[in-house]
Amino acid sequence: MIHFPAQRRGPLSALSIRLAAALGLVLAVVAVVYLERDGYRDVNEDGLTLLDCFYYAVVSLSTTGYGDITPFTPSARLVNVLFVTPARVIFLIILVGTTLEVLTEQYRTGRRLGRWRRTVKDHVIICGYGTKGRSAVSALLENGLDKSRIVVVERSGTALRQATSAGLVAIEGSATRSSVLEEAHVRNAKAVIIATDSDDASVLVALTARQLTAGQVRIIAAVREAENAPLLRQSGAHHVIVSSATAGRLLGLSTSAPPLIDVVEDLLTPGQGMALAMRSAERHEVGKSPRELESLVIALVRRGKVVTLADRAGAVIETGDMLVHVRDDRPTATTPTP
Template identity: 95%
Template sequence: MIHFPAQRRGPLSALSLRLAAALGLVFAVVAAVYLGRDGYRDVNEDGLTLLDCFYYAVVSLSTTGYGDITPAAPSARLVNVLFITPARVIFLIILVGTTLEVLTEQYRTGRRLSRWRRAVKDHVIICGYGTKGRSAVSALMENGLDRSRIVVVERSAAALRQATSAGLVAIEGSATRSSVLNEAHVKSAKAVIIATDSDDASVLVALTVRQLTAGQVRIIAAAREAENAPLLKQSGAHHVIVSSATAGRLLGLSTSAPPLIDVVEDLLTPGQGMALAMRSAERDEVGRSPRELESLVIALVRRGKVVTLADRAGAVIETGDMLVHVRDDRPQSATTA
């Protein structure tokens, strides 16, 4: 099942709107009947009072029709045909508005689903919306990816509600099932991020994605234990991030070199100061040393492989290289202050 971000008003607001529309119709009919009260016939033959007009409006709109007050003049009958009868239909629609709202919501959801299926392409699939999954979504959006191009696959109902509340499209089900991944259009995805709670589930997801996409979609997986990283790579993951090992290294650095922790957090936290970025090498930079550039280049990516500046191959920038550099990520107001 595909869950879209909620787009509905609160129940009190919807009820108030219907009540106001119903009362508006009643008052409009009362006004029409009162203005043409001389054209109506009452069984008491004493003329229509304002209360009689309210009475006639209510019994007419509710299709009760006792017959004690009837339009006699041609003008009154014309008003009934052209105004009161359509108002009666609209009043009935308001009374059964709950059913119509359900049908309308189903139709609207169907249309949104059709449009989404036609437009979804080059998106990123997040398998698991726990702590790691939410952090991955935040990082993607901070790097400029629109939330409409992020699809969450999750089994937990609470996590699904969190995803849709964040404005994301969420698919209910296990990412280890090919039918669920096909619902997420995995074959046309740009990347799949596996952020499940267990390594065995991550391996199954990686195998399923590789089988469905024939290795054409980039797979990034998180592993809890370092010994499972090779298994994930064998299962089809292009990159594996070992969460426990990374946290352990940071804990070790906090003891031996505490300032390095602040540097790492600064690099990983957007808008704080420094940030890692990657860009293509410009034409006038080809043939030059990365150390000569104005920006602080720390590595090159050449034909999909990382080349450090300590390597001989990293001494000169070549055509097609990607430059990994440190950029100033402070807010504009802070940089100009």
């Protein structure tokens, strides 16, 4: 099931407001009739109780009108003309408006779903919207990817609501099932990021994604244990990030070289000072050494493979190279206009 980004006020909220208005109208009519109860008579002519007033209000507003309770005094009839009859019209408007709004919302959702299915392409599928999944989404948005090109696959209802509240399209279900990934249009995707809570699930998701895409879509996965990384690569993942090993290395660095932790945290935290970035080599940079450039280049990406500056091949920039460099990511101060 596909969930679209949450709107400011959903159909259930609007329906609740209308139901509350209808109930308030019924209570208002009950109060007016109860105050004028001596001007009404029923078939037994024994006076109206509070329950009789509720009955009369509901029957009158719903235009049923059994006729077993009728106003007979001029004041009671005047109240019916000036208050009960307009309330009946308003009550019908509320009921009809609620029905029309529900039908309109269903039609709008259907059109939105059809338009999304026709246009979704080159998107990124996030399998799992836990801590890792949310961090991956944040990184994609910081790098300029539009929210409309991110699709979250998640089973948890809470995580689904968080994703739609963040303006993302979310699909309810397990990413290990081919039908769910097909609903996410995995064949048209640019990449699949696997951020599940267990390594077993990550392997199954990678196998399913590879089977559906024949290896044409890049698969990036995170695993907890390093021993599961080779299995995940064999399952079809192009890149595997070992979260536990990475955390362990950072913990070790925090003891032997504490300042390095600050540098790594700065690189990974947007807007703090430094950030890793990648760009295409410009024409005037071809033939030069990466060390000659003004920006701090730390590696080259050549024909899809990383070339470090320590390699002989990384001594000179070639046409088509991508430069991995460190950029200044501090927010620029804006001078307020007088």
